[in-house]
Amino acid sequence: MTLSLASIESEPQSRLQISSLARLARRHPLVLIGGGLLMLLMVLALAAPLFAGDPMTMNPFKRLQPPSAEMWFGSDNLGRDVFARTIFGARISLMVGLLSAVCAALAGLLIGIIAGYNRCFDNIAMRVMDGLMSIPTILLAIALISLTGPGIGILIVAIAIPETPAVTRLVRSVVLSVRERPYVEAALCGGARLPKVLGRHILPSTIPALMVQSASVCASAILTEAGLSFLGVGVPPEIPSWGNMIASSRLYLGVAPLTVFAPGICLAVTVLTVNLLGDGLRDLFDPRAKRRR
Structure with missing residues (x-):
């Protein structure tokens, strides 16, 4: 009897989840x-050792x-195996x-948040x-990498630093618009401490804009990494990355075009995917779009 009741209760929930996904896909x-x-790209990248083969072994006869x-x-x-x-x-x-x-x-x-x-x-x-x-992003990244040497860790830092100002200005503008609202002033007048007001009332208002901006930063970072690797100041040459592959194979484009087209197309598809996600999140969190619907 208990199992039948549980199945009866879970059936409306599953229908509600399916209808929610269908509504999200439609809107x-x-x-x-x-x-x-x-998600598909991430699964393929994580499961690469299971089906992709060896990316490092060199065979001059092939x-x-x-x-x-x-x-x-x-x-x-x-x-080396291009696939x-x-x-x-x-992965990189x-x-x-x-x-x-x-x-x-x-x-x-x-x-x-602090600046706002x-x-x-x-x-x-x-x-x-x-x-x-x-300062141009690539020039600042090249300057930072030249001081420490190439590596994935310093590459992430070198790309994140030039992208931080855009995020900072966006969050600051949201905080400046939210801090004057009545519920924030009421919380302060009621004796709430400033860290609590920032975490409970102001921080949630910044999350939608932050998610959209993060998608734009991710797409820009992927392109910057490919550009830096193409110039030889990104990840080390022995590590397979799309920028390294295009740089090392550009002289053989006429003989083996897939050595350039394969990483180039994957790079374009990945950036397009992240941009599509960012555009979708912008439409999802835009209150004016909700009112139009």
């Missing part, structure tokens, strides 16, 4: 498409081979993009952010 298809493709059953995308100028290197390269791009977005979002959130509520700190922090925004 915000970009969220579903972008999120689904991004250099610049056409696609075959053994090597689906052929081989590069050193006899395996392309799949493993997704996604890791750098996601971690750079997380670092920039956390730093921008902290600085933006403390005018003395605001004057100092915004001038520093203006100075960072005046």
